Amino acid sequence: MTAPAADTTPNAEGPRLSAGLLVAAAAEIAVAIAVATVMLRLGHAAPDMSAMHSHDSTQIRWPAATLGVAVLTGAVLIWRWFGPAILAVPAAGGLVYLGVSEPVRTIVTQSHLLSMAALETMLVAVPLLLIGAFRHHFPARSGGSGWWAIGTMVATVVNSAVLIAVHLPSIHTRSSLHPVPVWLPVLGVAIGWCYWAAILLTAGRVPESLRRGALIIGQEVAAVLGLATLLQPPAVMRHDNPLGLTQVLDQRLGALLMLITCAAVTLPLLERLNHEEAETESHVH
Numbered sequence: 001m002t003a004p005a006a007d008t009t010p011n012a013e014g015p016r017l018s019a020g021l022l023v024a025a026a027a028e029i030a031v032a033i034a035v036a037t038v039m040l041r042l043g044h045a046a047p048d049m050s051a052m053h054s055h056d057s058t059q060i061r062w063p064a065a066t067l068g069v070a071v072l073t074g075a076v077l078i079w080r081w082f083g084p085a086i087l088a089v090p091a092a093g094g095l096v097y098l099g100v101s102e103p104v105r106t107i108v109t110q111s112h113l114l115s116m117a118a119l120e121t122m123l124v125a126v127p128l129l130l131i132g133a134f135r136h137h138f139p140a141r142s143g144g145s146g147w148w149a150i151g152t153m154v155a156t157v158v159n160s161a162v163l164i165a166v167h168l169p170s171i172h173t174r175s176s177l178h179p180v181p182v183w184l185p186v187l188g189v190a191i192g193w194c195y196w197a198a199i200l201l202t203a204g205r206v207p208e209s210l211r212r213g214a215l216i217i218g219q220e221v222a223a224v225l226g227l228a229t230l231l232q233p234p235a236v237m238r239h240d241n242p243l244g245l246t247q248v249l250d251q252r253l254g255a256l257l258m259l260i261t262c263a264a265v266t267l268p269l270l271e272r273l274n275h276e277e278a279e280t281e282s283h284v285h
Contacts, residue, residue, distance in 0.1 A: 060242070066101050069094050080129075088129040095126050096189060105179035110242050112229075116254035119166060120261045122188035123159070127196045128265070138201040148205040152198040156214040159195035160221040162188070167225050200269070203276055212273050219266040226258035 073094030080087040098104055099122050108115040195218060199211050233251030241250050 060103050060106050062103050063101075066098065066103055069097050069101075073098065085133045088133040092126045092129040092133075095121055095129075096185070099126075099185035099189075100182050102179050105182065105185070107242055109178070109180060110240070111245075112251045112254035113243065113245070113257065114254075115166075116257045118185065119163075119188065120257065122185045123162070123192035124196075124261060124265060126189050127192035130193065131196055131200050135201065148202055149207065149210055152202060152206050152210055152214050155191075155194040155198040156218050159191055159218050162191055163222050163225055167229065199273075208273060208276065212270065215266060215269055215273065219262045222258050223262045226255040226262070229255035230259070 073091060076087055076091040076094065080091050099118060104118060108118045195214075198206070199215050202211060230252050233248045233255070241247065243250065245253070
């Protein structure tokens with residue numbers, strides 16, 4: 001999914017994105033979508049290699065409450081784009097509810113694409129929604145100690161370690177059709193919050209160069225993992241795909257989702273950090 005960047009909506013206060021940045025982000029996303037379209041067509045034309053694997057699957061039941069929350073969350077997300085920032089709170093709450101629901105925790109074990117969608121939601125979308133809603137409570141301050149910098153580095157390392165861990169082949173090989181633990185998506189939200197808050201809520205406390213580096217490093221890890229999976233997908237899930245995709249195509253679409261998310265989030269936030277640095281320098285001089 002494409003995660004909303006904190007305070008980059010049309011009605012948010014702050015700098016407008018430059019035309020060049022918008023063109024770069026749009027071009028990267030367009031190329032990724034074009035590649036995904038070509039792969040979908042090739043995937044439907046190619047023989048289904050997943051027949052070589054086991055066809056065990058779990059019948060997933062979707063309660064009416066879960067479907068209702070999904071519809072309401074989608075409506076609130078659309079409303080948030082044009083409405084007040086506080087709407088991000090119920091939107092984030094709805095996404096977390098869906099993430100911990102048993103149907104979602106079960107279906108993500110059957111598809112790399114769906115598992116990446118859930119991962120990006122918990123690690124990126126929910127934290128950025130909450131930061132966008134409460135960012136005004138964290139004004140820029142000067143005189144930060146070295147502990148702030150250490151915390152930023154630790155949050156970046158932990159976030160990157162989680163991304164690497166979920167891409168280990170052994171994780172997918174040992175995965176079953178049972179739901180993932182309910183604490184796992186909650187932990188993802190907590191780790192994502194620490195990472196993004198360390199970048200976006202520490203103006204004046206952490207050097208701009210370190211905040212920018214944490215953003216670039218964290219997202220480059222995701223981009224490299226996505227690119228590696230795109231070029232050499234480890235089709236290790238040994239059961240039917242709930243989307244009807246071949247194992248290889250499912251892996252590659254999940255990788256493309258990560259690349260699209262990186263483009264949609266990183267470029268606008270880099271622009272914002274550059275603007276904050278320019279504002280800081282102007283105040284000093």
